[in-house]
Amino acid sequence: xxxxxxxIAAVLLFVFLAGCIGTGTIRLEYELDEFYSSxxxxxxxxxxxxxxxxYNDNKDxxxxxxxxxxxxxxxxxxxxxNSAEIWLSDVGTFASEAEVRANATRVFVxxxxxxxxxxxxxxxxxxxxxxxxxxxxxxxxxxxxxxxGLADSAPFNVGFRIGLIIVLTxxx
Amino acid sequence: xxxxxxxxIILAMFGSASALTDISVGAFGGLNIPLVQDDTKSxxxxxxxxxxxxxxxxxxxxxxxxxSFGDPELxxxxxxxxxxxxxxxxxGVEVMIGNVGGGTGPHxxxxxxxxxxxxxxxxxxxxxxxxxxxxxxxxFVFPASIGVEIRGKFEIVPIxxxxxxxxxxxxxxxxxxxxxxxxxx
Numbered sequence: 001x002x003x004x005x006x007x008i009a010a011v012l013l014f015v016f017l018a019g020c021i022g023t024g025t026i027r028l029e030y031e032l033d034e035f036y037s038s039x040x041x042x043x044x045x046x047x048x049x050x051x052x053x054x055y056n057d058n059k060d061x062x063x064x065x066x067x068x069x070x071x072x073x074x075x076x077x078x079x080x081x082n083s084a085e086i087w088l089s090d091v092g093t094f095a096s097e098a099e100v101r102a103n104a105t106r107v108f109v110x111x112x113x114x115x116x117x118x119x120x121x122x123x124x125x126x127x128x129x130x131x132x133x134x135x136x137x138x139x140x141x142x143x144x145x146x147x148x149g150l151a152d153s154a155p156f157n158v159g160f161r162i163g164l165i166i167v168l169t170x171x172x
Numbered sequence: 173x174x175x176x177x178x179x180x181i182i183l184a185m186f187g188s189a190s191a192l193t194d195i196s197v198g199a200f201g202g203l204n205i206p207l208v209q210d211d212t213k214s215x216x217x218x219x220x221x222x223x224x225x226x227x228x229x230x231x232x233x234x235x236x237x238x239x240s241f242g243d244p245e246l247x248x249x250x251x252x253x254x255x256x257x258x259x260x261x262x263x264g265v266e267v268m269i270g271n272v273g274g275g276t277g278p279h280x281x282x283x284x285x286x287x288x289x290x291x292x293x294x295x296x297x298x299x300x301x302x303x304x305x306x307x308x309x310x311x312f313v314f315p316a317s318i319g320v321e322i323r324g325k326f327e328i329v330p331i332x333x334x335x336x337x338x339x340x341x342x343x344x345x346x347x348x349x350x351x352x353x354x355x356x357x
Binding site: 023024025026027029031063064066067069071072073120122123124127128161163165167169170171 | 208209210211212244246248249251253254255256294295296331332333334335336337
């Protein structure tokens with residue numbers, strides 16, 4: 001009996017299963033430097049995921065980014081209620097709110113923050129307030145992007161003490 | 173010793189010649205354990221199944237499972253937070269190979285199958301894919317037509333991009349066998 005077809009089938013099956021089985025779902029926590037953004041002084045923060053050891057270990061083996069969430073504290077420094085916004089771009093040089101709104105992608109809108117107060121966004125809440133998730137996933141896969149802090153109503157002055165939780169599948 | 177164990181396993185895998193068919197229904201429950209998944213924790217589950225065995229060594233099963241994952245936890249900014257582990261419903265079919273033809277006594281078998289796998293989590297899109305599984309099982313059938321069964325499954329659910337979600341399932345259950353032949357194996 002010719003065993004070669006069986007052997008070839010077994011090798012192909014092994015290769016397929018190894019590719020499929022040899023993956024894992026990894027969760028990363030990335031804390032951003034705290035920043036304050038206001039109507040007259042828009043602030044941006046650079047996200048370089050390669051500074052995260054887990055990301056660096058797996059960046060060449062990413063199969064998919066499954067989830068990106070914003071968590072942390074959002075502080076409203078003014079008297080009027082407002083909602084904080086986070087905008088994503090691969091450019092870190094926008095200087096005005098208009099430039100950001102025209103060229104970046106809004107990826108997060110917080111619940112209303114009472115005047116001179118703060119809200120804490122946890123993992124589950126964050127998922128509920130993320131927008132344009134595909135853009136955020138693409139950026140996370142590239143690993144290097146910028147986040148701008150804005151708010152729903154001007155004038156604003158909002159503090160961002162936030163982090164990203166990223167879930168990705170990586171492996172063979 | 174190894175030969176003796178092999179003999180017992182082989183004996184348990186061969187069905188009784190007098191038990192050409194077996195039909196059974198059962199319920200089961202147990203553990204749902206995610207493998208290499210940082211965004212879930214172990215949970216539990218239960219299910220129902222119906223089995224038909226047209227020949228002693230092969231049976232077909234249809235099943236339904238309702239499972240949950242535990243909520244994953246993390247600490248960031250000194251705050252402990254969780255996310256919803258979610259619930260899975262799985263409706264599938266499988267082929268059982270081994271001593272599955274009915275009769276009283278021990279029955280050892282392997283299963284391989286596929287299922288429609290739907291995972292729902294709060295604030296996230298539903299995840300619906302075809303899942304595949306295989307694993308061993310052991311059932312002891314008593315003369316009263318009731319069988320007590322323990323089984324394990326390795327489940328793999330391919331995802332877009334080439335990776336997969338993997339789970340280990342351990343279930344214990346009870347089955348009722350219709351028309352159990354007298355004498356068994």
